[in-house]
Amino acid sequence: MDLMLTGRRALVTGSSAGLGEAIARLLAAEGATVVVHGRSADRAEAVADAIRAGGATATVAVGDLATDEGAEAVADAALADGPVDILVNNAGAYDQLSWADAVPDVWASTYNVNVISAVRMIRRLVPGMRERGWGRVVQIGGGLGLQPMAVQPHYNATLAARHNLAVALARELTDTGVTSNIVSPGxxxxxxxxxxxxxxxxxxxxxxxxxxxxxxxxxxxxxxxxxxxGRPDEIAGAVAYLCSEYAAYISGATIRVDGGTIRSAF
Known part of the structure; x- marks a missing residue:
């Protein structure tokens, strides 16, 4: 299936490894020019080199999205060769801290890394999509935002926030040609x-x-x-679909790719 992404430019945050790398590779294979992001230039370049070796197009943006300065540097690098049509907010961090160990400073830091970092990129890149009348924004969420466990409560809460902000953004982007959705991995x-x-x-x-x-x-x-x-490529497939022309009528939605971990009749 041709997802009709040729000519589109996509920034995938946190794509120097793991889920982000799988997403970047698949979007590139589908014809998009991909901006690989990470905090390590060497790791990001290695992913971009592999994409180029496969005949696709990739550039690199390096910076820490947990700071305004880092986010600005990443946005500038992503926009250097053309407008960004697709933003996949994947970058984030998690740990296994309990309620007792997750002190307020940890909550604040985790929220900054997992939520405000995405907001920084949305504020810098989505206005251009809106002006052009086409865009795709995908948040990588998670089932723990809906059905949290006792452990890592600070992380669970940030997932819930990522889901919430994606729906709020979809409402904001009504009738603009830009969609906002969530892929929720297990x-x-x-x-x-x-x-x-x-x-x-x-x-x-x-x-x-x-x-x-x-x-x-x-x-x-x-x-x-x-x-x-699950496997990273299974998440990448859901993201690529939401970025495609076939998903133009989907906004404010959550696609769960979790093997049925989260159960719902609707």
Missing amino acids: AILVESVRALVTEIAPAHGWSGSWEQIEHAAASEWVPNDVGRF
Whole structure:
């Protein structure tokens, strides 16, 4: 299927590894010019080089979106070769802190990194989309924003905020040709998740091959209907669809890609 992204320019924040890298690679494969973002120039360049080696087009923007100065530098780099049509706000951070350990300063820092960083990029890039009458904004959210666990409450709350701001933005962009949506992943098997599951497996009694450990973790830790963790490319596919012409009638929506972790009749 041709998603008709040729000629579009996309900035994917936090795309030097993990979910963001998978999203950047797929958008590039679908014809978009991709701006790879990260805080490490070497890692971002490595992803961009791999995209170029595959025959697609990629540039790099380096900066810390947790600061106004860093966000401005990233926006300037992203716009240097043309307008940005697609913004995927993927960059963020999480930890495993409990209520006792997540002190107010941690809450504030996490909110800045996971929410205000996205707002900074929206404020810098969406006005241009609005003026041109076409654009796609996708927030990477998560089921913990809807059904939080007791642990990492500060992170759960930032996911809820990302979902909320995406819907508010959709209302703001009514009848402009610019859409705002959310892709909500479940537990996705990126390197950090595999390392965490491997670390906690003995305490939970998960043993055997990696496939056996994954199945046990997916059954007991993050229960879902598929019986495994998701893969980065499965998230990238949902994002690419929302960025395409086929999704022009979708705005303010959440696409859950979580194996059925979050259950709803509607």
